[in-house]
Amino acid sequence: MSLARPGRSAARLPVALLAAALLAPLAACSSGTTGTTGTSGAGDAKGTSASATASPGAGDRPVTVAVTPAGNQVPAGGPVRVTAIGGTLTSVTVTAADGRTLPGEVAADGRTWTSGRKTAPGAAYEVRTATRSAGGTAGSSTAAFTTAPAGKVNKVDWRPGGATTVGIAQPISLVFDHPVRNRAEVEKQLKVTTSNGTEGSWGWLRDWSGRDRVDWRPRTYWKPGTRVTLEAELNGTDSGPDGGWFVRDYRTAFTIGAGQVVKVDLDRHRLSFVRDGKTLRRIPVSGGTPGGDKRSWRGTAVLMAKEGTINMNSETVGLGNAYDKMVDHSMRLTWSGMYAHAAPWNARFFGRSNQSSGCIGMSDADAAWFYAQVRPGDPFEITGRDTKGVVAPGNGFGAWNLSWAEWQEKSALR
Numbered sequence: 260m261s262l263a264r265p266g267r268s269a270a271r272l273p274v275a276l277l278a279a280a281l282l283a284p285l286a287a288c289s290s291g292t293t294g295t296t297g298t299s300g301a302g303d304a305k306g307t308s309a310s311a312t313a314s315p316g317a318g319d320r321p322v323t324v325a326v327t328p329a330g331n332q333v334p335a336g337g338p339v340r341v342t343a344i345g346g347t348l349t350s351v352t353v354t355a356a357d358g359r360t361l362p363g364e365v366a367a368d369g370r371t372w373t374s375g376r377k378t379a380p381g382a383a384y385e386v387r388t389a390t391r392s393a394g395g396t397a398g399s400s401t402a403a404f405t406t407a408p409a410g411k412v413n414k415v416d417w418r419p420g421g422a423t424t425v426g427i428a429q430p431i432s433l434v435f436d437h438p439v440r441n442r443a444e445v446e447k448q449l450k451v452t453t454s455n456g457t458e459g460s461w462g463w464l465r466d467w468s469g470r471d472r473v474d475w476r477p478r479t480y481w482k483p484g485t486r487v488t489l490e491a492e493l494n495g496t497d498s499g500p501d502g503g504w505f506v507r508d509y510r511t512a513f514t515i516g517a518g519q520v521v522k523v524d525l526d527r528h529r530l531s532f533v534r535d536g537k538t539l540r541r542i543p544v545s546g547g548t549p550g551g552d553k554r555s556w557r558g559t560a561v562l563m564a565k566e567g568t569i570n571m572n573s574e575t576v577g578l579g580n581a582y583d584k585m586v587d588h589s590m591r592l593t594w595s596g597m598y599a600h601a602a603p604w605n606a607r608f609f610g611r612s613n614q615s616s617g618c619i620g621m622s623d624a625d626a627a628w629f630y631a632q633v634r635p636g637d638p639f640e641i642t643g644r645d646t647k648g649v650v651a652p653g654n655g656f657g658a659w660n661l662s663w664a665e666w667q668e669k670s671a672l673r
Contacts, residue, residue: 319394322346326386326402328378335380335406335504336497339363341372346392348372356383377495380504381408411503413437415491418563419636421511427480427518428561429636430656431489434472439463440499442473442671448493451475454486462661462669464653467594476658476666480638481515483535488512516634521562521599523619525555525643528610530599530619532632539632542625543610545602547617549645555617558649560592560639561656565630571598588626592619592639593655599639601626617647 323344328337339361341351347369353361361384363374378384386402414436419425431451439445446461459477466472475489489512493505522531525546532540547555566589589600602620609622619639621629638659641650650657658666667673 319392319396320345321396322390322392322398324348324388324390324400324402326404328406329402329404331405332407333404335378335382335409336495337377339374339378339384339386341386341388343370343388343390346390346398348388349391349397350389352387354385354387355379376492378406379495380406380506382406409504409506411437411501412506413439413498413503415493415505415509417489417509417511419511419513421513423513424516424634425513426562426634426636426638427483427515427520428559428638428656428659429481429513429515430561430658431475431487432472432656433474433491434466434468434470435498435502436470437498437502438500439471439473439502441497441502444496445493445498445505446473446671448491448496449473449475450490450492452488452490454484455482457481457485457487460667460670461672462652462658462666463671464658464669466653467655472653474652474656474658478663480518483515483518485515486512487515516636519633519637521633521637521639523639523641523643525557525613525641525646528608528613530621530629532629534632540625540628542621542629544599544619544621545605545608545611545615546613546619546643547597547615547646548613552647553616554645554647555613555615555619555641555643556593556595556597556648556650556654557641557643557646558657559659560597560641560650561659562633562635562637562639563591563593563655564635565590565633566598587623588630590630590633591655593650593657595654599626599629613643613645 325342325344327340339353341348348365351363351365351372353363353374361374361376363372365372383405384403388400390398390400392398415433417431417433419429442463449461451459457477459475461473461475464472464474489510491509494508496505498504518535520533522533523544528544528546530542530544531538532542547553568585568587569589570583571586572583587601589598591598597617599619601623602615603623605614605620606622608614649660652658652661
């Protein structure tokens with residue numbers, strides 16, 4: 260069954276926090292520096308020099324400090340470099356107007372410092388340095404520059420949200436507002452940290468919405484209890500042609516719940532709910548009607564959301580025999596509209612035959628119990644002879660239908 264697609268919304272958080280959550284499209288049983296400023300002109304990224312303020316001793320020449328970039332409205336997206344001429348750097352601090360600092364390191368010879376982060380568009384930076392001359396005299400200097408604003412801004416929607424507990428098949432999924440052509444550069448800024456060193460990889464996909472998307476999935480299902488953190492240090496990264504700039508960082512953290520797997524056997528018309536290796540209940544079901552567009556998908560689908568009572572309308576998935584009804588205990592499995600849900604109108608078929616419009620239907624009582632047990636991120640391992648095919652990677656969270664080697668090939672850093 261299916262319903263009209265709702266719009267997408269996002270809650271934006273402060274810089275360095277992950278800012279929104281993907282909302283599901285609508286439902287359907289598918290069947291559907293203050294100081295010395297550089298003198299370069301606008302857009303000029305040449306370095307500027309400033310002398311240290313301490314007076315030199317006898318025979319001791321002052322240290323000259325060169326900062327790149329310099330000037331006003333210089334291009335963003337590169338590192339800040341500071342060079343000491345006639346001495347060494349003892350410290351460098353680069354601070355943006357909003358108070359954030361750019362981390363960086365002084366080279367082994369003490370003469371250069373390079374930031375570990377790129378400059379962001381539309382920002383003002385102050386560079387403060389402390390130096391020591393060859394004769395041992397200490398000094399300091401200040402320089403400043405500004406970067407040109409972004410002509411277009413690229414934003415991110417993602418799953419899962421922060422401070423949540425999810426199932427063992429849940430990927431990290433980022434969907435971009437605009438195209439991402441500089442995929443390798445973007446992927447380099449995405450850092451996943453786990454509490455137990457889980458092996459995983461990013462993979463680039465075309466989302467069901469048609470937008471660019473990148474997912475991170477483990478090699479195998481997550482270990483229950485794993486704590487996961489994503490740090491997407493994207494501020495100052497260029498998406499490439501037609502994509503625009505990222506102008507903020509994102510961060511989220513979540514936890515993996517119990518080891519729950521849902522096994523759906525369409526040929527036997529049965530759903531088995533397994534937790535930590537123990538089958539808790541076997542539920543008679545009816546899947547998609549064989550022989551046409553109403554067939555169900557097979558393979559591994561991941562529970563995307565528990566949507567409760569929703570309106571399902573066949574017109575949203577192009578089915579000829581229209582239906583329009585409120586459906587209880589609805590659990591979304593794909594963007595294209597396959598759900599598990601209560602389907603009391605099909606009671607005579609549960610455990611006997613597949614007669615739905617593509618969804619996995621069950622009784623009200625079984626659906627209520629099952630709905631209370633499952634959580635987003637739980638895998639549904641669906642088997643059956645007569646289906647529409649395997650769930651595609653971008654149709655919900657179908658990455659588990661690719662082998663580990665196939666998934667790794669989708670990384671831009673391979």
